[in-house]
Each structure stands twice: as C-alpha cells, then as structure tokens.
Amino acid sequence: MTRTTAISAVFAAAAAPAYAAAGPFFSLRNTDFIVTIAFILFIGILLYFRIPSIVGNLLDKRAEGIRADLDEARRLREEAQELFASYERRQREVKTQADDIIASARREASSAAEKAKLDLQASIARRLKAAEDQIGSAEADAVRRVRNEAVQLAVGAAGQVLAGQGDASGRSAQIDAAIKEVADRLH
Template structure:
C-alpha cells in the first residue's frame, strides 16, 4: 500500500463527507440563488432603462414645448414692440401737428396785433396832422372844439 492508494482513499472519504453534509446541493443552491439575484438585477436594470428612456422622451418633449413657448414669447414681444413704435410715431405726428397749428395761430395773432398797431399809429398821426393843420387855420377855441369832435368820432369808429 503505497501513498497514492492512501491519497485515493482520503479523496473518497472527503467526497463522501461532502456528500453526507450535502455540500454539492448547498453549492448548487448558492449558485442558483446567485443566478436568481443576477436575473432580478438584470430585470431591474431593464426596468430602470425603460424608465430612463421614458424620462428622456418626456424631457425632450418638455424642452420642445419650452422652445416653442420661447419662440411665441419672442414673436409676441416683437409684435408688441412694433405696435409701440407705430403708436409712438402716431403720437409724435399728432404732437407736431398740434404744435404747428399753435404756432400758426400765434403768427396770425402777431400779424393781427401788428396791423392793429399800425392802424392805431396811422390814426394818431392823422389826428395830430389834422390838429396841426387846423391849429394853423383855426383859432384856439374852434380848433379845440374841432379836435375834440374829431377825436370823439375816431373813438366811436374804432369801438
């Protein structure tokens, strides 16, 4: 009996002990459990991937909606700016027209005042000239009476 034989016997005894304590079943159970855990983890990973794809699709949709809304806001702002510019131009034109009309009225009033002043000066000159001429030709009392009468006549015509 050599050492190889005893090694073989020890191996058989060792395998018998392993079989007696059901070690191959335990190893098999452990491997099956691990395979089941891996399968569960793969299923969970698949579910997470699907959820992530759904979230990605939802965020892409929301981003497109936000971009569209931003474009609508920009478009509305441009339209509003155009309206404001148009309204400002219209108000400016109206203001210029009012100021022009006011200036024309002031010019007309100034012209009327100048004409009235020239007329008043002409009347004063005419009266003074008439008084001077009459003073030379008429005595003082008659001249004073004529002057007063002429002055009264001019005053009534002006009013």
C-alpha cells in the same frame, strides 16, 4: 541523443503510470481502483455535507441577484426613458414659449414703433399749430401796432389841421367827430 530519441523517452516516461494499472482491478496496487475509490469517497463527502444543495442555493441566490439587477436595470431604463420623454416635452414647451415670446416681442415692437410714429406726427402737428399760432399772434400784434400808429398819426394830423382852422369850440367838435370816425373804422 537525437531529437526523435528524446521525444520517445518523454512518451515512455509519461506512459509509466499506465503500467501500474496492470494486474487485477480490485487491488490496492491498481491506481485505477484507488482513483475510483477516491472519487466515490469524494462524491460521498460532497453529498454528506450537502455541498450540491449549498452550491445550488448559492447559484440560486446569484441568479436571484442577477434577476434583481436586471429588473432594477429595466426599471431604471424605463425611468430614464420617461425622464428623457419628459425633457423632450419640456424642451418642446420651452421652444413654443420662446417662439411665443419672440412673436409677442415683435408685435410689441411694431406696436411701439407705430405708437412712436403717431406720437411724432402728433408732436409735429402740435409744433406746427404752435408756430402758426405764434405767426398769427405776431400778425395781430403787427396789425395792432400799425393801427395804433395810424391812429396816432391821424390824430396828430387832425390836430394840426384843426389848429390851423378856426375857433376852439369848432375844433372840439371836429376832434370828437374825427375820433368817432377813427374808432368806427378800427372796429
């Protein structure tokens, strides 16, 4: 068999039910009539058991569920947007607080540095004053020692001069005068 013959045989077999519809329409041998009656009977059964209202109710429930889901999604979206806006506000507040803390820390650091500088200057001034006081005290000690040494030398020299000079009562008066003169010069 050729290819065209095979295709013709398939079409002929497919058209065979159409030949069954030949003849009077209201006959049980007519497939169109049987199919029409079966279809009307099927529709009647559907209407008798209220299948369209059941299907409609199911579709309405499904539509209500979808509406509820959409409303819930809208509500969740709004909550998410509010939460996002809240987080953005909080982030801006935290950034502002961080900037304030940094500025405050810088101010405190510069204040502490300035105070440390002033404390260092005061410490240096105290140490210089203490050193000057020590130098002054050492100078005063040195002057006192020199005076004491000079007084001792003067008394010793006066004693030798007087020993070589005269009597005891004259020496005693000269010693008193010499001591008084040395005391007047030292004070």
